Amino acid sequence: MVDEQTIKEAIKAIVDHDEAKAIEITKKFIEAGNNSLEIMTEGFIPGIGEVGDQFGRGLLFLPGLVQSADVMKKVTALVNEALPEKQLEKPGxxxxxxxxxxxxxxxxxxxxxxxxxxxxxxxxxxxxxxxxxxxxxxxxxxxxxxxxxxxxxxxxxxxxxxxxxxxxxxxxxxxxxxxxxxxxxxxxxxxxxxxxxxxxxxxxxxxxxxxxx
Amino acid sequence: MATILTRYGDGTMLTMSEKELMQDLEAGTQDAAERGNIPALSKEELAHLFDIFSLPYNFVSVEPGNEVVLTYDAGTLKIRRVGVNVDRIQALQIYEKIMGADTMELCHVDYSFKPIKPIVTMEQPILEQALLSTHVPLFYGAMPNLGTYTQPDGPFPNPSELMPMGDIEGARASYDATVEEAVKDIVYAARAMHASGADGINLDTVGAAGEADFKASLMAADILKKEFPEICIELGMAGEFILGMHGEMEWEGIRLAGMYPHEQVKLAEKAGVTIFGPVVNTNTSESSPWNLSRAITFMKACCDVATIPIHVNMGMGVGAVTVNDHPPVDVVSRASKAMVEICRLDGL
The missing domain is CATH 3.40.50.280 (Cobalamin-binding domain)
Structure with missing residues (x-):
């Protein structure tokens, strides 16, 4: 279970392409013994969804989108590392x-x-x-x-x-x-x-x- | 309850109930209002749109006396594209003498300023002959098309390749470099055509390659207007908001990315543009009422703040016109009537 504050911070870290913050949130969440997939599905994925929506509305621009995508890539790697082998999904x-x-x-x-x-x-x-x-x-x-x-x-x-x-x-x-x-x-x-x-x-x-x- | 025959944005026929029609009109204006942070259409305006869509006729029009200027960009290309084998001057004559165009544009098949530069002396006599055989104000025009300045079509590194590699500063530097070169080419060609007697210079599809495209056009307009105060410059846009490919590019201290038509026109005015041609893109999955209500909301906000004439882009895929090579008359005429009657614009 991810608390509301962490979800908000995770979304914000992706939208603001704040790599340090996104990594800090991920590590803290994993070290607390949580399932890393939860922070991904409840925080980071909605965050990148928000980035896509803002880009479509002319509120966020390509360099920001690319930087957010880069942060997303890095937290995905951390989340995958922490997952047990059987939970690791083959990426599409x-x-x-x-x-x-x-x-x-x-x-x-x-x-x-x-x-x-x-x-x-x-x-x-x-x-x-x-x-x-x-x-x-x-x-x-x-x-x-x-x-x-x-x-x-x-x-x-x-x-x-x-x-x-x-x-x-x-x-x-x-x-x-x-x-x-x-x-x-x-x-x-x-x-x-x-x-x-x-x-x-x-x-x-x-x-x-x-x-x- | 009456059913209304209309279309989707890709031209597919669609029937709607009166309730569905009003729902789509409301949703369209709401979408524009939210995106552009502008007022939604009033109940009276939505009711007027409802009446226009409810008319049982294939072709609808405005009342006598309410006609506006009808102009065409790239007409000398479009008539050839549909298989009519005439040369460019004959094309201009057909538009003027048969189709009732109030202004026209002569353009080259490679519709970008960069490739026109080396052949401008070949283009000048065509313009001069065209001016002698037509009566309507005649523009010479092309697209800034900043994509032609980056690899593989131009000298500068391709930002679309640099950006995914994380080289954001390199991509931005490349965009900045394209602006400088494009301004030189636009001004060079425009000066030549002005000297040959063009009644105006048209910069078309501005913003297609993002904000660098818009900046180059504003800078070129500014230079030309200072050099030739009487010159007529038309700026026609590519999309409803300026794509932020660079993200931080500015003109006169104002960030360009993300600007909507009511903001774009103020910069166009500042640059000395004479006529502004805003664009709203058609969504092919949504209905014609949704698209028109949305497009008019953006256009009305633009017309409300503009101090220069507004000629709204109405054609394949823009201005609520369907994405068809030959857009259906029921959609084109309804969209045109609504634009004229609600937006108080100056031309189409």
Whole structure:
């Protein structure tokens, strides 16, 4: 059980990207004999959620988001070290990129930062990526999820191509797929057969965690 | 109870009950009010929006006498993009003589100031010929597009690569360097086009690469206005708030990241901008009433404080217009009518 004051301090440490404070809270909590996962789920994860929300509202900016993500990475390592072997979960692996013909990657970069901050292993394969490359990389790194981003209506079709190519290669059941980007919707995801749609960076964290289960 | 036929932000058709329509109108204005820290629309304004969405017509419009200036950015690109094979001057003539454009913009297919710099002497005669064969005020324009100044497209290190490696100061230094170069290119091209007789210079999609984009545009406008006090400069934005990619960048002592339209316009005025084109992005998952109510809340706050003309961006994915290559007329006309009647703006 994490007390309310510690939860508040943990959230604040992540939002303020205060590494020293976040580490101090984590160590103190673990040394008191608590289950380290509790401080993660009740304090730090809501904290990084708050960071994502503030970024989406123009209240917090990219350098702050990156620094918060970095602090999150460090406390995640401490929490994992303290966990007994059987409680250690294999982190989800995500392959992500902007589809062929589209060079927009600002939004995708923000998604990558937040996913990493939430403990996922992310392989960012860049922008203007061939459909085959997504599949090759996913097979190579044994990904759980393939994420595709597109800003243009003219390149949305490549998200559909990925579904087709995965089926053709007999790999559709091996990976979950998630789509995002300004013109993309949940209806589009359903239409092409993708497993999920994420509206923004924070939503991508929620949806990918749901997909991985 | 009547059902209202409308759309989602991606253009998909949707029917709503009157109650659902009002709920979405209220939720849209509330979202904008919270994000921008601005007033939500009044009950009367929401009722007016409700009436506009309830009209049974495909196309709706304003009453005679309430028309506003209709202008197009990048028209010489858009007509080619939909497969109409005309050259740029013919495109301008089509917009002016057939589509009723009140102002137009000549632009190059590579719609950024940086690549225009080396070909500006090839662009000048086209502008001069276009001016001789059209009557509407003719702008020359492009995007500041600061992304073209970083690797792999430009000389400076890519902040998007430096930032994830933790090199925040390096990323910020790179953004600062791009501003200096972009200002030089914008001013160079604008001077040339002004000398060739352009009626105005349009800086379009400002802020697409974050606050460095906005800063370069303000600095360029400031230089141009001081050099040519009579010059007309239009500043059209890329998104509803200035993306904080740098986080600490300032102009005239004011931090730029996170600014919403009602704050952006005050800096534009200070820089000597003549016409401001604010943007509100369309959310493709939400309904057209939600998007329009939200967009009008932001635009009204902007119009209320502006002392220069406001030409709201209304097109694919902005101003509550759906994200379609050919936006449907029911959405475009409703959004346009509502913007004009509620915001008291000057142009679309």
């Amino acid at each position: 692996v995500v392959v992500i990129g902007t589809v062929k013909g589209d060079i927009h990657d600002i939004g995708k970069g923000i998604v990558v930062a937040l996913l990493r901050a939430n403990g996922l292993v992310v392989h960012d394969i860049g922008r203007d990526v061939d459909t085959e490359k997504f599949i090759e990389e996913a097979v190579k790194v044994e990904a759980d999820v393939i994420g595709t981003s597109t800003l243009l209506t003219t390149t949305m079709g490549h998200q559909k191509d990925l579904e087709k190519e995965l089926k053709k290669a007999g790999l559709r059941d091996k990976f979950k797929t998630i789509v995002g980007g300004a013109p993309v919707t949940g209806r589009w995801a359903a239409k092409i057969g993708a497993d999920a749609y994420a509206e923004d960076a924070q939503d991508s964290v929620v949806k990918i965690k749901e997909l991985i289960g």
